[in-house]
Amino acid sequence: MPTASQLSLTNANSLDNGMVLALENDLLALYIHPKTAEAALQDKRNGEWWYTNPHDGTGKARDKIGAQLMVQYYEDGLPGEYSSVTHSIANGQFQLMKTETGIRIVYTFSNKKVSLDEFPAEIIKERFDELLEQAGSDSDREELNKRYRFVEAKNSYEARKMSDFVMEKILNIIDNAGFKVEELSGKAAEKRDEGMDITKPAYLEIPLDYVLDGDQLVVSVDTQDIKVPPQFTLSMLKLLPYFGAADGDQKGYVFVPDGSGGLISLNRDKPGASQYRTQLYGRDGSLTLEENMDNSAIARLPVFGLKQGNRAWFSVIEQGDGIASINAEIRDKIQNYNIVYSQFNITPNDQMELKGNNKSNVFPVFPQERFRGTIVQRYFFLYNDRADYSGMASTYRNYLVETKGLSKKQQGENGDIPFYTSLIGSIPKQSSFLGIPYTSQVALTTFEQTKVIVEELLSRHVSNIKLRYEGWFNGGITHTIAQKISVEKDLGGASGLKELAQWLAAREVEWFPDVSFYNVYTDSSGFxxxxxxxxxxSGKPVQKYNYNPANYQKVDGGAISHILSPSKIPAVVAKFAEAAGQYGLTGLALTDLGGELYSDFRNGSMIDRQQAASIVTNQLQGLHDGIGSLMMLGGNAYALPYADHILEAPLSGGGNNIIDEQVPFYQMVLHGYVNYAGEPLNLGADQDSRLYLLNMLETGASPFVLWSYQPSSMVKNTAFDYLYSIQYTDWLETAAQLYTEANEVLRKVSGKSIVHHSQIADNVYQTEYEQGLSITVNYNEHQVEVNGILIEARSYIVGGAGR
Known part of the structure; x- marks a missing residue:
């Protein structure tokens, strides 16, 4: 905990709205209201103001929009929610403190004290019936019926055991129905449910720190300093949910990291689509999931922001991103503001079902430990021509360069773009002998056949080939734990692998043998x-499952792999790196280590996702330093400084209907620093090579194919039947032609940053690079005219300097 002292705010530097100067530097000044804890930030460079909360609203609306923190919790297993307005500020339970670097506000949360004389623990039947009739809504009536049980012998209703939060909710229902507690029962003080202590409010204490860092605001919560009462489980924490909120008159958009990046227009009427939520780095696979209806794109960057008019703010989650979600809400009939904010899963929970006596009950279960790290969020403020998603991308790129070691790749002037080829070596296939089933390995592409494919590409003038090779050791593509290396003999064995490496090096083809560390596909003596x-x-080992796309249910017997505990990864990586030394590997492809993230809820040695991200980051650094160039699938933010190539980078979004426009934010951050490609050309949803090319040109991506030498029919009736079109001969000519056309354009911007991207007409997008070159893409089925220049249907033009 930082050293802190009580802060006394005087009126010497106060504003007309009652806010008082609490913190300042040469560029920013932070004001805090001593009665509401609301904060206002003044940018001294231009006089612009930014607020943690809007200024209007009363009653229940104010309870939301006036909050700096919102908390979801469980008390004795029952859920509840706190707002810093209602449950801390309104009770005068907060402290303003000065720390060595900034300001700390300590919020003490509790429900208002409910005494035995106030709470109706027993209501006579006649009055209860009247209360039901006068209740404001069906949900209120349902709540009353759920919280009281009828006792026939007394002809009255008795309160069940409930939390302070629920009791306060009941009192609000009674008040809204126009009743006074004393009207309901003369015996309110005579009954107390067993175990229900309604005379003591529960206290939860959370500190919130503000620091000014140059022209940026840093907000943090040190969860080590959170005080949680014994009967409480702190579940979720929402941080500054109304910071920089845009009201119903503003024009602009919310930016969210949906896939490549998504924009949500302010104040756009979208019935049934007013909220957005996504968990950073995908869902935690260490939490059970019986049905999977989520087809959303993974958010791989811990960023979000909001543009209104000629100004914008942009936020980076510096710490706590592993447990974070991004939430956005647009103005609707209930609230008059457009907001985007972060939410942190302090204590995850699973659902457990208990069955008996023809009944089943579902209740939450929690791990023994909660997250105890620090949450840190940094805010940037952008104006005029930088106040858009292009400015946000530039800001985040610079941030990664300055703080995370992201570096520009040394690519020669007008260097050829990569051509990514992923070849599948050996796969398992079920066979039978005399009616007895067994699993055998089938070679889809041997080392010698790999040479044939590479020669075919080179002869068609495909250059700068980056070759990923899957299924080469320890049982093929579903290999055993990667702590030793036994090269598949049916592919050519160890000698064949070494000879292939030399052959590829002689032709300047960089190759990346593929390995999975998180996913352990086959039991073996080492696992x-x-x-x-x-x-x-629950204590059971974590497994990854297949889900039926028709009913979204988990497929019986559909476990794909076990998930290795993050605590075991360093030892396994070290053993693999040692074994790999004898093969002279200079590159490595990582199936899962750069794009998947898991907790481990093992009792006594729990690892949360933030700790797991730290473990993975250290291993990526070690592999990069020890082996060399790294190719990754997915590319989460913490992996980017160690990634030389990213496959299956997000080039689009997940189809969430609240998103108005997908933008290549991910690519705008990385172009010139990390090479990337989207999904394989031959396995795309529509396999439209022209559309694939246009998307490459808009986003600066390279082509990617996933091939085999053997016919695609070889994967039929296997776990890999989704690889329905992988024989290289079916795609060789198309891929070579696509590369030639794309390379002619994109080699001109090799190593250059994307400085601006915009939609300039319906289905027409322009991408601008440093030093002035631009690429304008027309996705329409008809020609369009842009600035006096015709662009043919499904075509593009190249303009600007360096054309």
Missing amino acids: SATRDAARYI
Whole structure:
């Protein structure tokens, strides 16, 4: 905890709205209201103001929009929610403190004290019936019926055991129905449910720190300093949910990291689509999921922002991103503001079902430990021509360069773009002998056949080939735990692998043997699920499953792999790196280490996702330093400084209907620093090579194919039947032609940053690079005219300097 002292705010530097100067530097001044804890930030460079909360609203509306923190919790297993307005500020339960670097506000949360004389623990039947009749809504009536039980012998209703939060809710229902508590029962003080202590409010204490860092605001919560009462489980924490909120008159958009990036227009009427939520880095696979209806794109960057008019703010989650979600809401009939904010899963929970006597009950279960790290969020403020998603992308790129070690790649002037080829070596296939089933390995592409494919590409003038090779060791593509290397003999064995490496090097083809560290596909002597797998909260080993796309249900027997505990990854990586030394590897492809993230809820040695991200980051650094160039699938933010190539980078979004426009924010951050490609050309949803080319040109991506030498029919009736079109001969000519056309354009911007991107007409987009070159893409089925220049249907033009 930082050293802190009581802060006394005087009126010497106060504003007309009662806010008082609390903190300042040469560029910014932070004011805080001593009665509401609301903060206002003045940018001294231009006189612009930014507020943690809007200024209007009363009653229940103010309880929301006036909050700096909102908390979801469980008390004795029952859910509840706190607002810093209603449950801290309104009770005068907060402290303003000065720290060595900034300001700390300590919020003490509790419900208002409910005494035995106030709470109607017993209501006579006649009055209860009247209360039901006068209740404001069906949900209020349902709540009353749920919280009281009828006792026939007394002809009255008795309160069940409930939390302070629920009791306050009941009192609000009674008040809204126009009743006074004393009217309902003369015996209110005579009954107390067993175990229900309604005379003591529960206290929860959370500190919120503000620091000014140059022209940026840094907000943090040190969860080590959170005080949680014994009967409480702190579940979720929403941080500054109304910061920089845009009201119903503003024009602009909310930016969210949906896939490549998404824009949500302010104040746009969208019935049934007023909220957005996504968990950073995808869902935690160490939490159970019986049905999977979520097809949304993974958010791989811990960023979000909001543009209104000629100004914008942009936020980066510096710490706590592993447990964070991004939420956005647009103005609707209930609230008059457009907002975007972060939410942190302090204590995850699973659902457990208990069955008996023809009944089933579902209740939450929690791990033994909660997150105890620090949450840190940094705010940037952008104006005029920088106040858009292009400015946000530039800001985040510079941030990664300055703080995370992201560096520009040394690519020669007008260097050829990469051509990514992923080849599948050996796969398992079910066979039978005399009616007895067994699993055998089938070679889809041997080392010698790899040479044939590469020669075919080179002969068609495809250059700068980056070759990923899957399924080359320890049982093929579903290999055993990667702590030793046994090269598949049916592919050519160890000698064949070494000879292939030399052959490729002689032709300047960089190659990346693929390995999975998180996913352990096959039990072996080196792996024990009991000892080595991550654990669900229930204590069972974590497994990855297939889900039926028709009913979204988990497929029986559909477990794909076990998930290795993050605590085991360093030892496994070290053993693999040692074994790899004898093969002279200079590159490595990582199936899962750069794009998947898991907790381990093992009792006594829990690892949360933030800790897991730290473990993975250290291993990526070690592999990069020890082996060399790294190729990754997905590319989460914490992995980017160590990634040389990213495959299956997000080039679009997940189809969330609240998103108005997908933008290549991810690519705008990385172009010139990390090479990337989207999904494989031959496995795309429509396999439209022209559309694929246009998307490459708009986003600066390179082509990517996933091939085999053997016919695609070889994967039929296997777990890999989704690889329905992988024989290289079916795609060779198309891929070579696509590369030639794309390379002619994109080699001109090799190593250059994207400085601006915009939609200039319906389905027409322009991408501008440093030093002035631009690419304008027309996705329409008809020609369009842009600035006096015709662009043919499904075509593009190249303009600007360096054309």
